[in-house]
Amino acid sequence: MATLSFRTAVPALVFSFVLCGLAMACPCSTVTVPATDPGYNNIDGIKFSHTSQYRNEFRDAIAQAKRYCQTHVNIAHRAVVSDLDETLFDNREFDKANPIFEHGKWAEWVSKEKSPAFRSTREFLAWARGRGFAIFLVTTRGESMRGSTIANLLREGISYDGLFMRPDGNHDTHEALKTRFRKQIEEMGFTIVVNLGDQYSDLAGGYAQDCEKVPNRMYFNR
Numbered sequence: 001m002a003t004l005s006f007r008t009a010v011p012a013l014v015f016s017f018v019l020c021g022l023a024m025a026c027p028c029s030t031v032t033v034p035a036t037d038p039g040y041n042n043i044d045g046i047k048f049s050h051t052s053q054y055r056n057e058f059r060d061a062i063a064q065a066k067r068y069c070q071t072h073v074n075i076a077h078r079a080v081v082s083d084l085d086e087t088l089f090d091n092r093e094f095d096k097a098n099p100i101f102e103h104g105k106w107a108e109w110v111s112k113e114k115s116p117a118f119r120s121t122r123e124f125l126a127w128a129r130g131r132g133f134a135i136f137l138v139t140t141r142g143e144s145m146r147g148s149t150i151a152n153l154l155r156e157g158i159s160y161d162g163l164f165m166r167p168d169g170n171h172d173t174h175e176a177l178k179t180r181f182r183k184q185i186e187e188m189g190f191t192i193v194v195n196l197g198d199q200y201s202d203l204a205g206g207y208a209q210d211c212e213k214v215p216n217r218m219y220f221n222r
């Protein structure tokens with residue numbers, strides 16, 4: 001990831017917001033994790049998730065991801081990386097019932113294997129896979145959740161080529177862990193054309209050509 005000074009990083013971050021807001025290509029090099037927690041919370045974030053602005057931002061991010069892929073269908077070993085929670089899996093039922101995150105309750109929710117998929121993300125991933133893009137799912141869910149996660153993906157009809165999960169005992173930041181997974185994917189010989197996520201920590205760190213962020217004001221992960 002390019003190192004930016006504060007004076008250059010702030011305009012670059014604003015620039016990336018503007019680009020994403022206009023549903024244009026979002027160069028991954030302009031995406032950084034905000035230094036300050038935006039103060040997102042479940043109550044306000046869930047309200048926002050039922051607004052037209054949320055739906056429009058979500059739709060625009062997916063549409064831009066598809067447009068970018070459409071112009072990169074000739075790349076050998078092309079791939080799309082997608083985050084799971086709040087990008088592919090819709091966990092608003094859990095978030096609404098649990099304003100304060102508790103790992104035990106989250107594990108219980110995951111074990112139910114009933115997170116619905118966002119239709120637009122599911123359709124985009126299916127479209128991309130049908131055009132020769134490998135689909136790699138990258139999540140900070142722990143390895144202990146692999147079985148339930150696969151079952152939930154199967155229930156929602158998601159086809160994919162790899163599922164990267166946080167190893168037992170790993171405490172890396174979201175950004176560090178996900179960056180390492182994307183590096184591994186590229187070291188396998190794939191070119192990550194689009195990286196899709198709901199957190200800046202899903203996208204910062206490089207190893208992708210285009211980064212698209214769907215909205216989430218319920219929580220903020222580094």
Ligand SMILES: [Mg+2]
Pocket residue numbers: 083084085086087197198199
């Ligand atoms: Mg997520």
